[in-house]
Amino acid sequence: MQILKGDLSNVKGIPPSGLCVGVHRAGAVHQKMVAKHGDGLAVWSLRPDLDFIAFKKEGLGEQGIRSTSDMESIDAGEKLIYGVRGAPPEVREKAREKGLTLLADATCPFVTQQEEAEIELLNAGCHLVVLSSRTHHGIPRLKGIAQAKGKEVFIVEREEEVESIRLTRFEPIGVIVQTTFWLETYKKIIARILERFANVQIRNTACIDSLQRLPEVEKLAKQVDAIIVFGWTEGMTTRMVEVARAFNAHVHKIEKVDDLRLDWLRGKEKVGIIGANETPEWMINEAWRPDLCPK
Ligand code: SF4
Known part of the structure; x- marks a missing residue:
């Protein structure tokens, strides 16, 4: 069996530590x-x-x-x-x-940038739509900013949820994005928003780590029989698993080396492993021990 490690070392915007x-x-x-x-x-x-x-x-x-x-x-x-x-x-x-x-x-800095985009849109009189998972830790922060300006925040995670935004066609809306959001999902939701609303301003507040790490997940997921995502973060790890599942039927998430199960690897010719934004390179190397591999 061959183990392929997601190589982020030459990816623009990802420090050598492997962290975002x-x-x-x-x-x-x-x-x-x-x-x-x-x-x-x-x-x-x-x-x-x-x-x-x-x-x-x-x-x-x-x-x-x-x-x-x-x-x-x-x-x-x-x-x-x-x-x-x-x-x-x-x-x-x-x-x-x-x-x-x-x-x-x-x-x-990308969180700050997102807050600045939100404030700019709210000051322009827009209602705020955030493309994000509902449980993300950043939501209370964004809601707090909007509430201070007397505005409501609509959270949209999937395309079909655009229909439930309680606004009429000509009301101004401003769209921002969870910093860790997959561009493919984002494009589908934006297309639906543009169909439904006439007065839309969009700020792409996805961070550089989303834009760079997620394509690497896609690349690796396409090359292997099974892929392990090593991470625990609510935003980026969840998103990496989502991307991997779009291209590979055998996706496993681990939060520590001990979570790794050998039965995931059995019968597979190539297995990939890639770390999320808070998983340092040395931790990946600890998990990626050749003696763990079934012969
Ligand atoms: S994943 Fe990292 S770079 Fe992106 S917003 Fe979160 S902390 Fe910032």
């Missing part, structure tokens, strides 16, 4: 802050359980820095950092009210 730009950058910000300030750093995060997994080898999260989604738990003696997934307006407001010292904002 946003996570790679956030890790660097956190490490720099720990080195500079030592103890007493609190990261406010939408997913505190995930923040330091990718940086286990660097020891991030073991001392000096902690991650929480509870602003009340951060006391005046701690210095604040916003995590990679951004922070809703009410969280930022709360931090100001508490007088916390904001040391760094590690929000992914």
